[in-house]
Amino acid sequence: MDKPYSPAVDRNKGPIFEVLKDYVMEGTRLLEVGSGTGQHAVFFAEKFPSLTWVTTDLRENHAGINRWVQEAGLKNIKGPEELKIGVDDFPKKPFDYVFTANTLHIMSWKEGKTLFKLLGKRLREGCLTFFYGPFNRGGEYTSESNQEFDKSLKEMDPRCGIRNFEDVVKAMESFGFKLLKDHEMPSNNRLLVFERLSK
Numbered sequence: 001m002d003k004p005y006s007p008a009v010d011r012n013k014g015p016i017f018e019v020l021k022d023y024v025m026e027g028t029r030l031l032e033v034g035s036g037t038g039q040h041a042v043f044f045a046e047k048f049p050s051l052t053w054v055t056t057d058l059r060e061n062h063a064g065i066n067r068w069v070q071e072a073g074l075k076n077i078k079g080p081e082e083l084k085i086g087v088d089d090f091p092k093k094p095f096d097y098v099f100t101a102n103t104l105h106i107m108s109w110k111e112g113k114t115l116f117k118l119l120g121k122r123l124r125e126g127c128l129t130f131f132y133g134p135f136n137r138g139g140e141y142t143s144e145s146n147q148e149f150d151k152s153l154k155e156m157d158p159r160c161g162i163r164n165f166e167d168v169v170k171a172m173e174s175f176g177f178k179l180l181k182d183h184e185m186p187s188n189n190r191l192l193v194f195e196r197l198s199k
C-alpha cells in the first residue's frame, strides 16, 4: 500500500507541539486515540524521546500507521493497538495522558460520550487529556470554513459533525474532569486540555 499522508498533520503538528511541550513530562505514557496516518505519533515521539507514545486506531488504519512507525524506527512508539471507541476498551497499562486529534467530529456524539466515560474510568487524578480540532461555541460555527466542513461531514455521515465546546466541557465534567485550558490554534481549531480530578 502507499504510505498514507495527511497535509493537515504537517501543518498542525508544530503548533500542537508548542502547546504540548508545556504539559508533557518525560518518562511518562501517552495513549493516542485515532492515530490516523501515524504522522503525529512519529513527530511527537521524536520530540519527546522518553515519552512512550501508544498509537491506536481501527484495524483498517494499522497498515498505514505501521509504515510510518517502522520507517521512523523510534523505540518509544508502541502499537498500533485496535481501539474503536464504542467497541473496545483502552489498552490495559495505565496512561498519564490521552491525546486525540480531529476525532470527536468523526465519531458519533454517543461514541464521544463513551470516550469521555472511558477517560474518567481509566485516568488517575492529575492525568491530562488533549482534544485537538474544531469546536462550535454556544451552538454557533466559529468560521465559514468550519460551517462548510460540518456540512460536508454530515453529508458523509449524519452522525458526524463539529461538537459544541460547552457540551464537551459539560460531559467531561460529568466524568470527573475540569477544563484546564482552551488553547486557540491556527485555522479555527482549538486544543482543549482537561485534568482528571480525584475520584
Ligand SMILES: C[S@@+](CC[C@H](N)C(=O)[O-])C[C@H]1O[C@@H](n2cnc3c(N)ncnc32)[C@H](O)[C@@H]1O
Pocket (backbone or CB within 6 Å): 006, 009, 033, 034, 035, 036, 037, 057, 058, 061, 083, 084, 085, 086, 100, 101, 102, 103, 106, 107, 111
Ligand atoms: C479525521 S481522522 C484524524 C486522524 C488523526 N488523528 C489526524 O489528526 O490526522 C479521524 C480518525 O478517527 C478514527 N475513528 C473514527 N471512529 C473512531 C472510533 N469510534 N474510535 C476510535 N477512532 C475512531 C478514524 O479511524 C480516523 O483515524
